[in-house]
Amino acid sequence: MTYILLTLLIFFVCLSLIMLGSLWYMRVLLEKMVGGKLRDLETLTATGTIPETWTAKYNERMIQHQKLGNSKQVDRIERLARKSYLNKISKLIAFVKKSTLVESEESRKATLRILQRVEREWRDANTYGSFS
Numbered sequence: 001m002t003y004i005l006l007t008l009l010i011f012f013v014c015l016s017l018i019m020l021g022s023l024w025y026m027r028v029l030l031e032k033m034v035g036g037k038l039r040d041l042e043t044l045t046a047t048g049t050i051p052e053t054w055t056a057k058y059n060e061r062m063i064q065h066q067k068l069g070n071s072k073q074v075d076r077i078e079r080l081a082r083k084s085y086l087n088k089i090s091k092l093i094a095f096v097k098k099s100t101l102v103e104s105e106e107s108r109k110a111t112l113r114i115l116q117r118v119e120r121e122w123r124d125a126n127t128y129g130s131f132s
Contacts, residue, residue: 037095044092045114050085050122058084082122089119 036053043051058081065073093115102108 034101037092038101040088041092041096041111041115044089044118045111048114048118054085054088055081082125086119086122089115089122093119 040051040053043049058077062074062077062081065071065077093112096102096108096111096115102111
């Protein structure tokens with residue numbers, strides 16, 4: 001009898017640990033998939049600038065190559081950064097279009113207008129060669 005109780009106790013403890021691990025993993029995935037997009041979306045709509053999380057990697061590489069005096073490499077990194085920013089903005093636009101997390105259709109349209117304006121500014125900067 002005690003063997004059965006001990007087995008059941010071990011089973012429930014293991015089941016509880018698996019459930020807690022699953023909850024933690026789901027929270028991490030949700031933060032990565034939705035939380036980051038919402039933070040980036042808020043930064044873009046509130047300030048109209050590219051989020052720091054997007055620019056950090058490229059800025060560090062550009063600074064390193066500027067110190068070395070390698071302007072061709074800096075130009076190449078700028079082009080890669082622009083392409084990356086435009087790709088991420090396009091993904092955010094698609095996210096806003098299909099997301100059910102947006103309050104109303106009015107706020108969806110307003111958010112899309114802002115995102116499309118920022119995307120247009122970056123496309124124009126890409127076309128005309130200015131990088132800010």
